[in-house]
Amino acid sequence: MTAATSATVKAVSITAVLTGIGSLLGFVRDLLLGMLFGADAGTDAFLVAWTIPETAAPLLIEGAMAFVLVPLFSRWIELGHDVRELVSATLPYLCLGLVALSALTAAAAPWLVGVLAPGIPRPELAVDCMRVASVTILTFGLAGYLSAALRSHQSFTAPAAIYVAYNVGIVACVVALREQGAYAAAVGVAAGGLGMVLVQAPAFLRRFGAPRGTARRVPLPVLAFLPVAVFTLARQCQVFVERFVGSSLPEGSISHLNYAQKIAQVPMVLSLIVATVSFPQLARAISAGDDGRARRRMTRDLVAASAIVLPAAAVLIVCAPDLVAVLLQYGAFTAADTEATAQIMRVYSLGLLGQAVVGAVSRAYFCRAGSYWYPTAAMAAGLAVTVVLARPSWGTTGIAAANAAGITLTALLLVAGLRRRVITLPPRAVARPIGGLLLAATAAAGAGWAVRAPAADLPELVRLTVTGAAIAAVFCAVVVATRAVTALTDDTPTRMRGRA
Numbered sequence: 001m002t003a004a005t006s007a008t009v010k011a012v013s014i015t016a017v018l019t020g021i022g023s024l025l026g027f028v029r030d031l032l033l034g035m036l037f038g039a040d041a042g043t044d045a046f047l048v049a050w051t052i053p054e055t056a057a058p059l060l061i062e063g064a065m066a067f068v069l070v071p072l073f074s075r076w077i078e079l080g081h082d083v084r085e086l087v088s089a090t091l092p093y094l095c096l097g098l099v100a101l102s103a104l105t106a107a108a109a110p111w112l113v114g115v116l117a118p119g120i121p122r123p124e125l126a127v128d129c130m131r132v133a134s135v136t137i138l139t140f141g142l143a144g145y146l147s148a149a150l151r152s153h154q155s156f157t158a159p160a161a162i163y164v165a166y167n168v169g170i171v172a173c174v175v176a177l178r179e180q181g182a183y184a185a186a187v188g189v190a191a192g193g194l195g196m197v198l199v200q201a202p203a204f205l206r207r208f209g210a211p212r213g214t215a216r217r218v219p220l221p222v223l224a225f226l227p228v229a230v231f232t233l234a235r236q237c238q239v240f241v242e243r244f245v246g247s248s249l250p251e252g253s254i255s256h257l258n259y260a261q262k263i264a265q266v267p268m269v270l271s272l273i274v275a276t277v278s279f280p281q282l283a284r285a286i287s288a289g290d291d292g293r294a295r296r297r298m299t300r301d302l303v304a305a306s307a308i309v310l311p312a313a314a315v316l317i318v319c320a321p322d323l324v325a326v327l328l329q330y331g332a333f334t335a336a337d338t339e340a341t342a343q344i345m346r347v348y349s350l351g352l353l354g355q356a357v358v359g360a361v362s363r364a365y366f367c368r369a370g371s372y373w374y375p376t377a378a379m380a381a382g383l384a385v386t387v388v389l390a391r392p393s394w395g396t397t398g399i400a401a402a403n404a405a406g407i408t409l410t411a412l413l414l415v416a417g418l419r420r421r422v423i424t425l426p427p428r429a430v431a432r433p434i435g436g437l438l439l440a441a442t443a444a445a446g447a448g449w450a451v452r453a454p455a456a457d458l459p460e461l462v463r464l465t466v467t468g469a470a471i472a473a474v475f476c477a478v479v480v481a482t483r484a485v486t487a488l489t490d491d492t493p494t495r496m497r498g499r500a
Helices: 003-037 041-049 051-062 064-078 083-107 109-116 123-133 136-152 162-176 183-208 222-246 253-271 273-287 291-318 320-328 335-365 374-389 392-421 427-455 460-482
Strands: none
Touching: 003 041, 003 162, 003 253, 003 273, 003 320, 041 051, 041 109, 041 123, 041 183, 041 253, 051 064, 051 123, 051 136, 051 183, 051 222, 064 083, 064 136, 064 222, 064 273, 064 335, 083 109, 083 123, 083 136, 083 183, 109 123, 109 222, 123 183, 136 183, 136 273, 162 183, 222 253, 222 374, 222 392, 253 273, 253 291, 253 320, 253 335, 253 392, 273 291, 273 335, 291 320, 291 335, 291 427, 291 460, 320 335, 320 460, 335 374, 335 392, 374 392, 392 427, 427 460
8 A cells, every 4th residue: 555545545534434423413413403393393494594504515615615725725735835825815805705795694684584485484583593594604614715725735634523513513502502492503503613613723723824924916716716606506506496395385394305315415425535535636636637647536536435325325215214213203303204204315315326426526627727617507407407396296205306316417417528528537437337336236225125124013223223234235245246346446547448
């Protein structure tokens, strides 16, 4: 194992552990929300307000900010410049913009609630929660900036801990202020956003020291940020569509959609850990014109993401009722809530591979000038499918199906466009290993159904454990038999017809 590979494995391991802890705390958060507040008009109001941090997170932490700043910091480091000069030239202006946007969002909260969820039963609570949550635009933006700078310097521990801090803040406030109802969760979101900044600040100061004034003018790459921001917002619009359509459905529908999505997205988040850690390497390879290295990196990222998300999808589809019951069915969260959430989660899971592929592939487009707007066009096509298919008459499962169909189309368009615009990676280069993983996941799901049926009388946790073990065993057996993940261990360059 080379030193570079060892460092990557270490970074992936640390990130995986901290991401897992953050996800576990996310479950604790959702468990508390369900147990204390159930799924009613109050939680629906909070979830409408939660649209703000849900939009800010992919825009300012995981998506646009990272896609623009990681390449910027990486190029600055490659040129041998002092990073403190870059920080001094960009961070103050970024802070001013974030403060202004936070204030504007708080002022526009009544209008935003009316647009996002016109049929919500408690709009006044949603407005109050949204005003509190609007501070996350500032804190998430700062957290994203610190994270991009640290990752560019191959420092991954503090950035990986941000969701631990975030969920600790929410859980603490929900427990301490539970008499305030769902409003306590909004306060927790604001506190958690501050925690994201504080958990990274010491590492940032140790790594870079105090900012240094500079005569060098370094404008923020607004033109590069714009297409990334539009793409991220277009992707987030899927949630807007869900909330909008869900607001006209029976009370609790938005909450059921949210719980199902939160559980189903955990494997997707875990599947992108490798891509997150390797993004600086991918950005440098593309920037240097090293097509072979970029191609191998992208292939491994896609196969690794698929190897995680596909067996997880099999578990989510087969074991949905047991999983939701074990995680959420306590206190005010009833058996009827479990059934509704499980039905939605099964349908959501059909789009998990598409979600993972979009997350892994889209970042490559933002590393090369001239390809910035293609992901936005692909996302717009997928969003159009979601809008057309998401109808109130088809209920919450119809909304979930529309989401899965839209994101799958986007994933196909992004993979198809890679060869012409960014990397000479033909679709067939990844179709074979991912196809093998898909076959393994399908066989594993079939085995899971066969095991689960005779175990119907067992407690949910036992049934979940037995069925999950069967799914994992069959998946691994088929993967080994078909050698579906050789792309993860093959260090030789990918060869294509007509070129090396």
